[in-house]
Structures are given as structure tokens and as C-alpha cells.
Amino acid sequence: MGGKRLSGWFDRRGWSDVLIAAPYIWLLLFFLLPFLIVVGMSVATKTSTAPPFSFGGDYPLINLQGYVRAVSDTLYFRSFITSLVSAGIATVFCLLIGYPMALALTRVSKSWRNILLMLVILPFWTSFLLRVYAWMGLMGKSSWFNVGITKIWNALVPAGWAVDFMPMMHSNFAVVLVMVYTYLPFMILPLYASLERLDPTLDEAALDLGSRPWQVFLDVTLPQSIPGIVAGGMLVFIPAAGELVIPTLVGDAASPMIGRVISDQFSSARDWPMASSIAVVLLVLMVVPAMIYGHFQAKAEGSK
Amino acid sequence: MKRRHTFLLSMLCFGFAFFYIPILSMIVYSFNASRLASVWGGFSTKWYVSLFSNKQVIDALILSLQIAFVSACIATILGTMAGIALARFTKFRGRLLFSGLVTAPLIMPEVITGISSLMFFILMAQWVGWPGQRGFTTVTLAHITFSMVFVTTIVQARMLQSDRSIEEAAMDLGSRPWQVLRDVTLPVIFPAIMSGWLLAFTISLDDVVITSFTTGPGSTTLPLLIWSKVKLGVTPDINALATLMVGTVAIGVLIAGIVMHRAERRRQHDEQMAFRANG
Amino acid sequence: MAAAGEPFLRIENVSKFFGSFQAVKDVSLDVAKGEIFSLLGGSGCGKTTLLRMLAGFEEPSSGKIFLDGRDMTGVPPWSRPVHMMFQSYALFPHMSVEKNIGYGLKHEAMSSQQKADRVREMLELVQLVPYATRKPHQISGGQRQRVALARALARQPKLLLLDEPLAALDKKLRERTQFELMSIQHRTGVTFIVVTHDQEEAMTLSDRIAVMDKGEVRQIGKPGEVYEFPNSRFVADFIGSITSFPVTVVERVSKQLRLSVPALGGDVLARDVPGLVEGQEATLAIRPEKLHISKERPEGANAFQGTVKDLAYFGKDSLYRVVLPSGALVQAHAVNASRGGEATRAADWDDRVWISFDPSSAIVLTE
Missing domain, CATH: 2.40.50.140 (Nucleic acid-binding proteins)
Structure with a gap:
């Protein structure tokens, strides 16, 4: 009887409970709990014990020093600015390069389109680290690329501005360049998806009503691809702003990005509360706006 | 109307040059005889030879593949469950939190995921005595957590596209809901599950940041090994390793492309034959 | 409707090739000013290609099109005094009804007051004044059809092309809309070229019909002529049953x-x-x-x-x-x-x- 009751329960609703519960519990345990630890840690006090934190003691139970320093200390403030500006510039360049590429992909023949799309995705399947590394090879001062750029530069500018090599490595320029390189597919793919859905007869209708091709682009194509631009922009901006690998390998150590600051505070300085405070501020600055936007976007989609 | 897209096509060419010149340069320099990575010193395959005799590299590769395989399999199971649940059950207690938990890892900066996982494992070890030491298990657990949500995204999108009436037909023919899931839903979304697995596998194989926080002594994955070498600068044996990895991926994608192209052609051919048979 | 002197629209020996496939074969026909002229035929008969050549989306491979005495060869779609009502209506989803109707006026040298008046006039013509600020997805199929018509008429084209104007409407609405189209044509005096596969639609709407098959015009005549005096088995069979x-x-x-x-x-x-x-x-x-x-x-x-x-x-x-x-x-x-x-x-x-x-x-x- 018990077995029968159990199988009846399973048929009716147990199967769906299991389906929901397994991934739910997993994410609660391995994602939400660790995240709550970060939030808790951000108001703890640094100690020299192991693990290096405590609540209370000589300090208030909820110690907001980390937050105060995260927003007032020039080092952290500059890191935030560097990160947001670098990620912003990288996003704009991804858009400027990625938009025409995505638009071109919608205009080539079907058979070519699949091959070219595969070529866009291919770098994504190769190691991220190695794509960064590839640029380290190109930017180094004696590489063929740097030598070539230097020659072009020296030929174009007055003699006084001539240089021996281009100081590309270990600069914010290098960080932005490599960000554009590694994140470009993330911009192209959502843009392509939103551009490909557009009805080509709308372009014809606008041409028919007297618009020239560039006006058609501004009036019809661009406004309709805004969801793709926003999606691509978020896919580039958010990971770029928190990037750790790229600034560590090609960035300027004197003006670190915020990802590197968090990592250094955590590992080298062993200041868990400080690292956690910066992390929470970073999340509030970037992730929360993104989630709010996503929520409204989903609502807008639903109302259509 | 024929319109020339000169600007668009030249941007496309520029974009692909931008994508592939660094990779091609890396491949060319992997055959460089000179130790100086950026000066051409003649053709040589010695870096490949030294790579294959480097036990450290081989061990790291094996560890990476093991972690990627195990974490991709578990992430696919959990991610598929979550994807089906979110697509099919529009109302259950805690759905809002659940859908938030499924999106958050996608946009969480890796550094933060890394430090939160590490603090979690350290504190868990202190409070409940588990995990005893960090390594294979902790890295795999962290990889499962952040790759399963990618599987969920793919499966959920596929589920929302699929025709619900075939599930209703199966139920109408006497199947219980979980039998419908097994007999109808899963086979229909199987391609999405496969691409989810592949994505989870790749993400795990590629990860540096989260791995570097959650690993322990003696457990060095291939990306971590590369990371530690690359931090010191450009070396020819990394060029060789990179070439092998790019080559493997390119061949894999090429084979997958050919197989898919063949299947598509076959399907079209079958449809045409069926159409003619009807006509 | 006999044309007095020069015909308003003259299509002269027009052919169109797509690769080796000939979509339109040596078509010649004249349309008088103020006429409703239908191109009738099954799918793939070349009627849509002919329409797209009139709009300027395709150039004829050979032959010429004259509109009001002017050779249209090489004139891009945006410079032609020809507007089209698309089969799918092609309304801009991100613009309101009035923005859609006013879109073509952007390129006219008119004051914004004149433009607003013109949009208002068009809204009244198609009886959509209460829906001016709605988006296309917030109105019914019949209303969308009328927005498309008003948008195409707003710039006062010399020639209005209608691609299967009634195909997307249900039967009852179709009958009513037919009469509406005719009355609007009568009031505006614009020459209509209608592409359709529906012989009843062509018969009721048109002053004259050109029956097309495999890229060729098989017969041109008034609806009664084409129906009662078909010149071939194809035409007899296509229009009505025999x-x-x-x-x-x-x-x-x-x-x-x-x-x-x-x-x-x-x-x-x-x-x-x-x-x-x-x-x-x-x-x-x-x-x-x-x-x-x-x-x-x-x-x-x-x-x-x-x-x-x-x-x-x-x-x-x-x-x-x-x-x-x-x-x-x-x-x-x-x-x-x-x-x-x-x-x-x-x-x-x-x-x-x-x-x-x-x-x-x-x-x-x-x-």
C-alpha cells in the first residue's frame, strides 16, 4: 500500500517537486549561501587570526569601515573609475565594430552566413586566456606588429615624435584593446539575433516612402535593434568591469582595475572584509541596474 | 533590389582580420626556433616535442579534462531540471528567487564568485569539517554551480519554443506527467541538452579565475598552469600549446559543422522524397 | 476608361531575369490615370516582380517603364512618386499609428502644421482618428490595413501599388474593405495597381484586369470581358469555373x-x-x-x-x-x-x- 501511495504522490506532484528542488537546493547552498557570506563579511572586522575576521570585540558588531573606505579612499575610487571607464570604452568600440559586422552578416547569402557565424563563435570556443596571450605576443616591443605600427607612426609624424617602439603593453590602452578583442563575439551574437529578426519589408516600406538607405537605417533598423544593443552592451560591460585576467596580464599595475583590487585585498592583504565591501559596492554599481533593467525588459516583452 | 554593402562588407573583413591575425601570429610563432618569442629564428617543432615530454602539462591537462567532464555532466542534469522547471511551472513558491538564482551567476563578476566560493569552503571546513582540503572536489563543485545556469538558459529557451500540444497528446494517450517528460520532452529537447553539456564542458575547461580561488595545493589545471607561466611573459612553448588547443577546437567545430550540414541535407532530401511520394 | 492621349503608366516590353530564370516575359501594358488596374495570377506568375519593378525595388532586365511621361529607369525607390501598400502592411512596429502615417511626409518641404493637418486628414479618411497614438500591435488586422493605406496615400503618390491588399483579412471584412478601397480611390483619384491571386477580388475592385501566367500577360480587359470572352482556356479556367x-x-x-x-x-x-x-x-x-x-x-x-x-x-x-x-x-x-x-x-x-x-x-x- 505504501509503495502505491508513494507512486501516486510521485505521479501527481512529486516528480515536479524533485525537478524544482534539486537545482534549487544546489543553488541555495553553493551560490546564495556563499554570496550571503560575502555580504556578512563586508561588515566584519579584519583580524590576524585564521580565518582573518571577527564580529564585535573591540569594534562594533556591524563594522561599516570597509564601505566607508571603499567609497572614500582615492585608490579604490580611482580603481572604480578606471574599471567603469575602461569597460565603457571597450563596450562602445565593441558596438562600433560589432554592429556593422552583425548587420553585414544579415545581408550575406544563407550559406555564407552560417560559415561566417561559425567563424565569429570559433574564438569563443578557444581558451580565453590564450586569446589574451595572443595579444601579449603582438604588443610586445619587438614583435612584428609593434615594429610595423612603429614604422607607420614614424613615417606619418614629424621627426620629433618618432619612437623606438609603441608602448602598448601594460597600459589601459592594452586593457581596452584586449577587452574589445575577447568580448566582441558577445556583442555580435545578440545584435545579429535582433537584426536577423527584423522584417526586410519594413526597409522597403521606408525606401518606398522616400527615405534614403542611411535614413532607413536611422529610422527603422537602429530603433528596432535597441534591445540587441542593450543585451550586447550588458554582456560586454558587466564582465569587462569586473575583469581580472586582462588587467593582470596586460594592464598598468599603477592604475589597477577593481577586479584586481578585490583579488589583491583578498589574497595578498588577507583583508577579507575590505575585499567583500568592495565586491558589494561593485555589485550595487553594476549588477543591480542590470537586473532591474532585465526585469523591466521581461515585463515589456510580456505585455506585447 | 541589389544594393552594394561596401562599407558593411569591409567592416566584416576588418572584424575577421582582427579576430584571426593574433591567433595566426601565435600559430606561426609556435614553430619559431628562437627562444625569444618575438624574433623569428627559423622553423622548428622543438617546442611541441618539449611540450609532450613535459609531465606537468600532461597532468594538468588530464586533471582539467576530468574536472570538465564530471562538472559538465552534473551541471547538465541540474541545469536541465531547472530549465524544464522554469519553462513548465509558471507558479510555485519561491519561483522569483529561483529565477533570480539562475540569472545571477551569469552576470556575477568572476572575482566575486571566486572569493565567495573560497570563503564558503574555508568556513564550511571550519564549521562542519568539510571539505577537508581544497582541490578536485571544490573546483568541480564551483564549476558545476556557475556552468549549470548556462545549461538552464539554453534548455529553458528550447522548452519555450517547443510545441506543448505534443506533450498534451502523450498525456491524452495515457502517459503520466513524468513519463511524458521521459518519452516526449527529453528526446525533443535533447539537442539543446547536448549543446548545454558542450558549453558547460568548455566553460569548465577554460576557467581561470574561479579555479584559482577554489583549488588547493597539488591540483593545477591546465589554465592555471598557463596562467602562472603567462604572468611571466611570452614563451614559445605556450605558443605551441595554444596552437594545439586552437587546432583541436577548430577540428572539432569543423567535424561538428560537417555532421550537422550532412544531417540537414539528409533531412531536406528525405522531405523532398516524401513530398514527391505524396505528389 | 479610355486614356486620353498618352497613357499615365506605360510598361514597354519589360522582362526580368533572376539568374537564368525569367520571372517576367516581355510585358507591355498601358494604364490610364485614375484607373484601378489589377494584375491577376497564381503564385509565381510574375505579378509581384512586376509590382516591385514599378516601386523601384527591382530594375527591369530589359524594357522601360514610363510614369506620367517620365522614364523611370534608374530612379531609386525613394525618388519615385509611387507608394506601395505591402501585403504584410510593413507597419513600423516602434512607431505609433500617426507616426507611421506621417513617416513619408518627413521628406516633404512642408511646415509641421501642414504635416500634422495632412496626417489628421488621412486619419479621417480611413476613420482611425481615435487610434492615432496606438502602436501597430495594439490595433486589429483591419485597422492595420487602413493604416498601411493611409501611410501610402499621405504623400499623394501618382501611383499606389497594392500587394494582395485583402489577403490577410477574413471574408466578411474583405467584402466591406473592397468597397472602402473603391470609395477611397474615387475620392483621392489616385491610380491603383492591385496585385492579387483572388479573381473575385480582381473582378469587383478593378476597372481593368491583366491576367498573368508564367511571366506573361495572357489577356487584358474589363472584368466582364475577361469573364465572358476569355481568349484562352487558361484565362477561362482561372477566372471562374468552366x-x-x-x-x-x-x-x-x-x-x-x-x-x-x-x-x-x-x-x-x-x-x-x-x-x-x-x-x-x-x-x-x-x-x-x-x-x-x-x-x-x-x-x-x-x-x-x-x-x-x-x-x-x-x-x-x-x-x-x-x-x-x-x-x-x-x-x-x-x-x-x-x-x-x-x-x-x-x-x-x-x-x-x-x-x-x-x-x-x-x-x-x-x-
Whole structure:
């Protein structure tokens, strides 16, 4: 009887409970709990014990020093600015390069389109680290690329501005360049998806009503691809702003990005509360706006 | 109307040059005889030879593949469950939190995921005595957590596209809901599950940041090994390793492309034959 | 509608190739100002390609198009005084109804007040004033159709192209919209070119029809001409339904032809067709509504006996399928003029009946 009751329960609703519960519990345990630890840690006090934190003691139970320093200390403030500006510039360049590429992909023949799309995705399947590394090879001062750029530069500018090599490595320029390189597919793919859905007869209708091709682009194509631009922009901006690998390998150590600051505070300085405070501020600055936007976007989609 | 897209096509060419010149340069320099990575010193395959005799590299590769395989399999199971649940059950207690938990890892900066996982494992070890030491298990657990949500995204999108009436037909023919899931839903979304697995596998194989926080002594994955070498600068044996990895991926994608192209052609051919048979 | 002097739109020996496929074959036709002219044909007959060449989306491979005396070769779509109502309507989803209607006016040298007035006028014309600020997805299919029409008319085009204007509407709405289109055309005086695959739509809307097949124009004429005097079996078959039999010309008797029709088991008298000679083979086509069905033998020639095999009741009329002794099937429509349902109809299943038709109703075709 018990077995029968159990199988009846399973048929009716147990199967769906299991389906929901397994991934739910997993994410609660391995994602939400660790995240709550970060939030808790951000108001703890640094100690020299192991693990290096405590609540209370000589300090208030909820110690907001980390937050105060995260927003007032020039080092952290500059890191935030560097990160947001670098990620912003990288996003704009991804858009400027990625938009025409995505638009071109919608205009080539079907058979070519699949091959070219595969070529866009291919770098994504190769190691991220190695794509960064590839640029380290190109930017180094004696590489063929740097030598070539230097020659072009020296030929174009007055003699006084001539240089021996281009100081590309270990600069914010290098960080932005490599960000554009590694994140470009993330911009192209959502843009392509939103551009490909557009009805080509709308372009014809606008041409028919007297618009020239560039006006058609501004009036019809661009406004309709805004969801793709926003999606691509978020896919580039958010990971770029928190990037750790790229600034560590090609960035300027004197003006670190915020990802590197968090990592250094955590590992080298062993200041868990400080690292956690910066992390929470970073999340509030970037992730929360993104989630709010996503929520409204989903609502807008639903109302259509 | 024929319109020339000169600007668009030249941007496309520029974009692909931008994508592939660094990779091609890396491949060319992997055959460089000179130790100086950026000066051409003649053709040589010695870096490949030294790579294959480097036990450290081989061990790291094996560890990476093991972690990627195990974490991709578990992430696919959990991610598929979550994807089906979110697509099919529009109302259950805690759905809002659940859908938030499924999106958050996608946009969480890796550094933060890394430090939160590490603090979690350290504190868990202190409070409940588990995990005893960090390594294979902790890295795999962290990889499962952040790759399963990618599987969920793919499966959920596929589920929302699929025709619900075939599930209703199966139920109408006497199947219980979980039998419908097994007999109808899963086979229909199987391609999405496969691409989810592949994505989870790749993400795990590629990860540096989260791995570097959650690993322990003696457990060095291939990306971590590369990371530690690359931090010191450009070396020819990394060029060789990179070439092998790019080559493997390119061949894999090429084979997958050919197989898919063949299947598509076959399907079209079958449809045409069926159409003619009807006509 | 005879054109006075120069035709308003002249299509001269226009052909269009896509690779080696010829979509339009040497089409020539003239359209007068203020006419509603339909291009009628099945899918792939070249009617849409011809329309797209008028709009400027395709250039003819050879031949020329003149509009109001001006050669349109090389004129891009945005410079043509020709606007199109797309089959899918192609409304801009991100713009409101009034923005859609006003879009074409952007390029006009008008004050913003004039533009607003013009949009208002158009909204009134298509009776959409209350919906001005709605987005296309917030209005019904019939309303969308009217927005598309107003948008295309707002810039006062010389020529309005309508691609399957009624195809997306349901049957009731279609009938009403047909009359609306005609009244709007009448009020604005704009020349309409309509592409359609629906012969009823073409018949009711148009002043003249061009029937197209495989890229060629098969016949041009007023709806009545094309229906009553088709010049080929294709046209006769495409517009309305026919029953056709092979015949041989026996002789000419007082402006009539005597034809031998083996399928009917006798001779038939038909209106004379010049050029036919005795002994020549041809086709006899009769429209179902031109056939009379009766239990008694009617007076006059062209009467044959058969058995009712099938009948279908449509309400306003009934369709009879009569088998002749030769085994041939004839279709006849009879109007159900009096109430009383089945009891009052002309014949029943398996009845022996006479079918007959007037010699002037018989169409003799050589193609």
C-alpha cells in the first residue's frame, strides 16, 4: 500500500517537486549561501587570526569601515573609475565594430552566413586566456606588429615624435584593446539575433516612402535593434568591469582595475572584509541596474 | 533590389582580420626556433616535442579534462531540471528567487564568485569539517554551480519554443506527467541538452579565475598552469600549446559543422522524397 | 476608361531575369490615370516582380517603364512618386499609428502644421482618428490595413501599388474593405495597381484586369470581358469555373458555328468566332451558371439528357453534377430563387434531367 501511495504522490506532484528542488537546493547552498557570506563579511572586522575576521570585540558588531573606505579612499575610487571607464570604452568600440559586422552578416547569402557565424563563435570556443596571450605576443616591443605600427607612426609624424617602439603593453590602452578583442563575439551574437529578426519589408516600406538607405537605417533598423544593443552592451560591460585576467596580464599595475583590487585585498592583504565591501559596492554599481533593467525588459516583452 | 554593402562588407573583413591575425601570429610563432618569442629564428617543432615530454602539462591537462567532464555532466542534469522547471511551472513558491538564482551567476563578476566560493569552503571546513582540503572536489563543485545556469538558459529557451500540444497528446494517450517528460520532452529537447553539456564542458575547461580561488595545493589545471607561466611573459612553448588547443577546437567545430550540414541535407532530401511520394 | 492621349503608366516590353530564370516575359501594358488596374495570377506568375519593378525595388532586365511621361529607369525607390501598400502592411512596429502615417511626409518641404493637418486628414479618411497614438500591435488586422493605406496615400503618390491588399483579412471584412478601397480611390483619384491571386477580388475592385501566367500577360480587359470572352482556356479556367469539351467545327450557319461535340453526344450551336474553319479542332467552354437544368426537354438547340450524380446545396444556389451517356461530367449552377429548401429544387439525385444552354453562352476557344 505504501509503495502505491508513494507512486501516486510521485505521479501527481512529486516528480515536479524533485525537478524544482534539486537545482534549487544546489543553488541555495553553493551560490546564495556563499554570496550571503560575502555580504556578512563586508561588515566584519579584519583580524590576524585564521580565518582573518571577527564580529564585535573591540569594534562594533556591524563594522561599516570597509564601505566607508571603499567609497572614500582615492585608490579604490580611482580603481572604480578606471574599471567603469575602461569597460565603457571597450563596450562602445565593441558596438562600433560589432554592429556593422552583425548587420553585414544579415545581408550575406544563407550559406555564407552560417560559415561566417561559425567563424565569429570559433574564438569563443578557444581558451580565453590564450586569446589574451595572443595579444601579449603582438604588443610586445619587438614583435612584428609593434615594429610595423612603429614604422607607420614614424613615417606619418614629424621627426620629433618618432619612437623606438609603441608602448602598448601594460597600459589601459592594452586593457581596452584586449577587452574589445575577447568580448566582441558577445556583442555580435545578440545584435545579429535582433537584426536577423527584423522584417526586410519594413526597409522597403521606408525606401518606398522616400527615405534614403542611411535614413532607413536611422529610422527603422537602429530603433528596432535597441534591445540587441542593450543585451550586447550588458554582456560586454558587466564582465569587462569586473575583469581580472586582462588587467593582470596586460594592464598598468599603477592604475589597477577593481577586479584586481578585490583579488589583491583578498589574497595578498588577507583583508577579507575590505575585499567583500568592495565586491558589494561593485555589485550595487553594476549588477543591480542590470537586473532591474532585465526585469523591466521581461515585463515589456510580456505585455506585447 | 541589389544594393552594394561596401562599407558593411569591409567592416566584416576588418572584424575577421582582427579576430584571426593574433591567433595566426601565435600559430606561426609556435614553430619559431628562437627562444625569444618575438624574433623569428627559423622553423622548428622543438617546442611541441618539449611540450609532450613535459609531465606537468600532461597532468594538468588530464586533471582539467576530468574536472570538465564530471562538472559538465552534473551541471547538465541540474541545469536541465531547472530549465524544464522554469519553462513548465509558471507558479510555485519561491519561483522569483529561483529565477533570480539562475540569472545571477551569469552576470556575477568572476572575482566575486571566486572569493565567495573560497570563503564558503574555508568556513564550511571550519564549521562542519568539510571539505577537508581544497582541490578536485571544490573546483568541480564551483564549476558545476556557475556552468549549470548556462545549461538552464539554453534548455529553458528550447522548452519555450517547443510545441506543448505534443506533450498534451502523450498525456491524452495515457502517459503520466513524468513519463511524458521521459518519452516526449527529453528526446525533443535533447539537442539543446547536448549543446548545454558542450558549453558547460568548455566553460569548465577554460576557467581561470574561479579555479584559482577554489583549488588547493597539488591540483593545477591546465589554465592555471598557463596562467602562472603567462604572468611571466611570452614563451614559445605556450605558443605551441595554444596552437594545439586552437587546432583541436577548430577540428572539432569543423567535424561538428560537417555532421550537422550532412544531417540537414539528409533531412531536406528525405522531405523532398516524401513530398514527391505524396505528389 | 479610355486614356486620353498618352497613357499615365506605360510598361514597354519589360522582362526580368533572376539568374537564368525569367520571372517576367516581355510585358507591355498601358494604364490610364485614375484607373484601378489589377494584375491577376497564381503564385509565381510574375505579378509581384512586376509590382516591385514599378516601386523601384527591382530594375527591369530589359524594357522601360514610363510614369506620367517620365522614364523611370534608374530612379531609386525613394525618388519615385509611387507608394506601395505591402501585403504584410510593413507597419513600423516602434512607431505609433500617426507616426507611421506621417513617416513619408518627413521628406516633404512642408511646415509641421501642414504635416500634422495632412496626417489628421488621412486619419479621417480611413476613420482611425481615435487610434492615432496606438502602436501597430495594439490595433486589429483591419485597422492595420487602413493604416498601411493611409501611410501610402499621405504623400499623394501618382501611383499606389497594392500587394494582395485583402489577403490577410477574413471574408466578411474583405467584402466591406473592397468597397472602402473603391470609395477611397474615387475620392483621392489616385491610380491603383492591385496585385492579387483572388479573381473575385480582381473582378469587383478593378476597372481593368491583366491576367498573368508564367511571366506573361495572357489577356487584358474589363472584368466582364475577361469573364465572358476569355481568349484562352487558361484565362477561362482561372477566372471562374468552366466545363470544357474538345470539339470539331462542322459548318457555319447564319453567324453561328455548328460544332460536333462527341462528349455531349451531338452537335452544338455557338456564337461565331472569326478565323475558325470547317474541320478545325477547338475547345468548347461553358460556365456552370449558363447551364439550365430542367426535367422537361427545353425548346431550342443545345439540349442534352443526363443523370444527376451529385448535388451540393450552398444556400443561395445549388451545384449539380450531371453525367452524360458518354460518361462526361457537366457542372451546372442553379439559383435557389424560392424558399422551401430541398422540396423546391430543380432536380434530385439520380433524376433524369435535361441540360441546355444558349448558343451565345458557349465559348469557343482555340488556345
